[in-house]
Amino acid sequence: MRRGAAGRPLLGLYIPAAVAVLFIVVPLVGLLAHASLADIGDALTSSAALTALRLSLECSLLAVIVSAIVGVPLAYLLARTAMRGRRLLRGLVLLPLVLPPVVGGIALQSAFGRSTPIGGVLHSLFGVTLPFSTAGAVMAEAFVGLPFLVITVEAGLRQRDAGFEEVAATLGARPWRRFWLITMPLLAPSLTAGAALCWARALGEFGATITFAGSFPGTTETLPLAAYSAFEGSGAVSRAITLSLILLVISVAVLVGLRDRWLGTLA
Amino acid sequence: MSLDADVGLTRGSLEVRCAVHVEPGQTIAVLGPNGAGKTTVLRVLAGLDHSRDGHVVLDGEVLEDTASGAWVEPESRRVGVVFQDHTLFPHLSVLDNVAFGLRSRGVARVVARRRAHEWLERLGVEDHAASRPSAISGGQGQRVALARALITEPRLLLLDEPLAAVDASAKVDLRRTLREQVSGFDGVRILVTHDLLEAAALAESVVILEDGRVSQQGSFAEVTARPRSSWVARMAGLNLLSGQAAADVLRLGNGSELVVVGGVRGPALATIQPRAVGLHRERPGGSPRNVLQSTIAGIDPHGDRWRVRLDGPVPLVAEVTPAAAHELRLADGGVVFASIKATEIDVYPM
Numbered sequence: 051m052r053r054g055a056a057g058r059p060l061l062g063l064y065i066p067a068a069v070a071v072l073f074i075v076v077p078l079v080g081l082l083a084h085a086s087l088a089d090i091g092d093a094l095t096s097s098a099a100l101t102a103l104r105l106s107l108e109c110s111l112l113a114v115i116v117s118a119i120v121g122v123p124l125a126y127l128l129a130r131t132a133m134r135g136r137r138l139l140r141g142l143v144l145l146p147l148v149l150p151p152v153v154g155g156i157a158l159q160s161a162f163g164r165s166t167p168i169g170g171v172l173h174s175l176f177g178v179t180l181p182f183s184t185a186g187a188v189m190a191e192a193f194v195g196l197p198f199l200v201i202t203v204e205a206g207l208r209q210r211d212a213g214f215e216e217v218a219a220t221l222g223a224r225p226w227r228r229f230w231l232i233t234m235p236l237l238a239p240s241l242t243a244g245a246a247l248c249w250a251r252a253l254g255e256f257g258a259t260i261t262f263a264g265s266f267p268g269t270t271e272t273l274p275l276a277a278y279s280a281f282e283g284s285g286a287v288s289r290a291i292t293l294s295l296i297l298l299v300i301s302v303a304v305l306v307g308l309r310d311r312w313l314g315t316l317a
Numbered sequence: 318m319s320l321d322a323d324v325g326l327t328r329g330s331l332e333v334r335c336a337v338h339v340e341p342g343q344t345i346a347v348l349g350p351n352g353a354g355k356t357t358v359l360r361v362l363a364g365l366d367h368s369r370d371g372h373v374v375l376d377g378e379v380l381e382d383t384a385s386g387a388w389v390e391p392e393s394r395r396v397g398v399v400f401q402d403h404t405l406f407p408h409l410s411v412l413d414n415v416a417f418g419l420r421s422r423g424v425a426r427v428v429a430r431r432r433a434h435e436w437l438e439r440l441g442v443e444d445h446a447a448s449r450p451s452a453i454s455g456g457q458g459q460r461v462a463l464a465r466a467l468i469t470e471p472r473l474l475l476l477d478e479p480l481a482a483v484d485a486s487a488k489v490d491l492r493r494t495l496r497e498q499v500s501g502f503d504g505v506r507i508l509v510t511h512d513l514l515e516a517a518a519l520a521e522s523v524v525i526l527e528d529g530r531v532s533q534q535g536s537f538a539e540v541t542a543r544p545r546s547s548w549v550a551r552m553a554g555l556n557l558l559s560g561q562a563a564a565d566v567l568r569l570g571n572g573s574e575l576v577v578v579g580g581v582r583g584p585a586l587a588t589i590q591p592r593a594v595g596l597h598r599e600r601p602g603g604s605p606r607n608v609l610q611s612t613i614a615g616i617d618p619h620g621d622r623w624r625v626r627l628d629g630p631v632p633l634v635a636e637v638t639p640a641a642a643h644e645l646r647l648a649d650g651g652v653v654f655a656s657i658k659a660t661e662i663d664v665y666p667m
Contacts, residue, residue, distance in 0.1 A: 214406055216365050219391040220398045221418035222469060235408045
């Protein structure tokens with residue numbers, strides 16, 4: 051980057067910036083200081099930890115897929131149509147961002163629990179029970195992650211007008227062909243960014259999952275839940291720390307990888 | 318194959334009303350300043366916008382008629398458009414951009430690519446077939462865009478400022494290519510531009526669109542020789558005056574009079590070539606000509622001639638050589654006398 055004399059960074063900005071970095075780094079250092087290599091080795095070979103890890107990855111990926119399937123069309127309608135009530139709808143989409151996750155879990159429970167109308171129908175017709183099931187954990191994660199995907203994809207669509215779709219129309223491409231061959235490929239960077247944010251949020255999800263899906267090893271106990279129960283229950287702090295570190299390493303690796311490949315301008 | 322269209326709609330604060338009739342094998346230029354509604358007209362013809370009231374009939378087929386509610390979607394109109402921006406799909410190779418139209422119409426991939434390759438060769442850009450659009454120049458991009466539009470054999474070809482985003486050095490070549498390709502295309506051709514030179518190179522007749530309205534139409538030579546609006550006059554490099562003609566006099570709106578060659582009576586327009594305006598520091602005597610005492614409002618170099626803007630009874634632009642400008646000390650400003658022979662004033666009915 052070229053810097054002229056007038057573009058020189060202000061010295062006064064360094065101090066608060068350093069505070070921000072320390073604020074993030076110090077707790078992580080604390081975490082590392084408590085973990086010993088032996089603990090990490092133990093945890094990595096313990097089947098309980100591996101089960102939680104696998105469940106975490108599965109649930110968060112499913113949550114991203116579900117969010118993308120319903121979130122991309124929603125973002126498209128929000129960005130490209132003059133739908134009535136669009137502002138209200140956009141506000142509703144943001145709701146899970148401000149709702150405490152535990153409250154979100156309770157909300158899911160009161161909408162889809164066995165004793166509710168929807169939950170009852172699902173159970174009696176399809177034999178599906180959402181609460182305290184893996185599907186419930188996925189739902190809880192999608193609930194909190196969806197807004198990130200919708201907002202990012204909508205912003206991506208708003209960044210450019212429908213010019214390329216119009217060119218495609220004059221070339222004889224029908225609406226669905228335009229959507230798949232023009233809209234979606236051009237959306238790839240923001241879709242990736244949105245999916246990454248959604249995934250990161252889903253991977254760390256705790257509150258909504260524990261209230262709606264509970265914490266059953268192998269079914270709904272994802273890494274954050276396992277870390278918490280290790281920390282709370284047996285006082286096995288080191289195991290909790292190890293689980294957290296695993297989570298940390300995976301998220302950072304994925305996010306940094308995506309950032310370099312796709313998010314150049316966004317991140 | 319002919320086009321008969323009447324476009325009427327409101328775009329923001331602009332009320333657009335433009336009727337065009339184009340015969341087959343003819344190129345018409347919709348010419349006008351920026352913001353006059355030219356692109357809006359083109360979008361309606363392509364089916365990207367609806368008219369509020371009007372119709373588009375191409376080759377006997379009604380594409381839009383607001384009276385009957387008839388409407389044909391853009392993808393079914395068989396139009397080819399070369400846009401000024403949004404030219405090429407950034408995520409597809411040059412070859413796949415050109416093949417897109419054929420693929421959309423169900424042509425097999427292999428066939429579509431082979432024909433796309435032929436078109437790239439025809440336009441001299443086959444070396445870039447595998448490139449991404451971001452890797453080629455603006456001029457090459459417009460060649461590819463033209464190939465992409467023509468490959469589908471449209472019935473109506475619409476060119477929206479095809480040279481606007483191309484740098485000057487590439488313009489000459491591209492203009493020639495456009496003329497060759499466009500004249501070899503047997504459908505209806507419409508060029509939208511604010512550039513007189515582009516219109517001159519590509520079109521036989523012009524429709525002047527200003528503030529959403531057609532202010533003049535006719536052959537290129539006719540319109541530029543006898544402009545009906547100050548914009549056209551300025552683009553053609555002419556002084557345009559309006560007033561009442563009577564016998565040998567043109568009486569202008571502000572009351573001043575010019576001696577002209579008679580023939581026209583009533584409301585009239587008149588043009589004066591800037592080089593026909595003589596400048597003097599002293600009032601010239603003798604010959605029967607118009608002498609206007611004026612003040613110098615500004616001087617703009619214009620090639621090997623300088624354009625002198627004059628304020629006075631008649632606002633004029635005069636063209637002088639730099640040597641004359643120096644001799645008359647025009648750079649000092651002040652009062653000059655402009656002389657115009659009656660025979661140099663072309664008067665025509667309004």
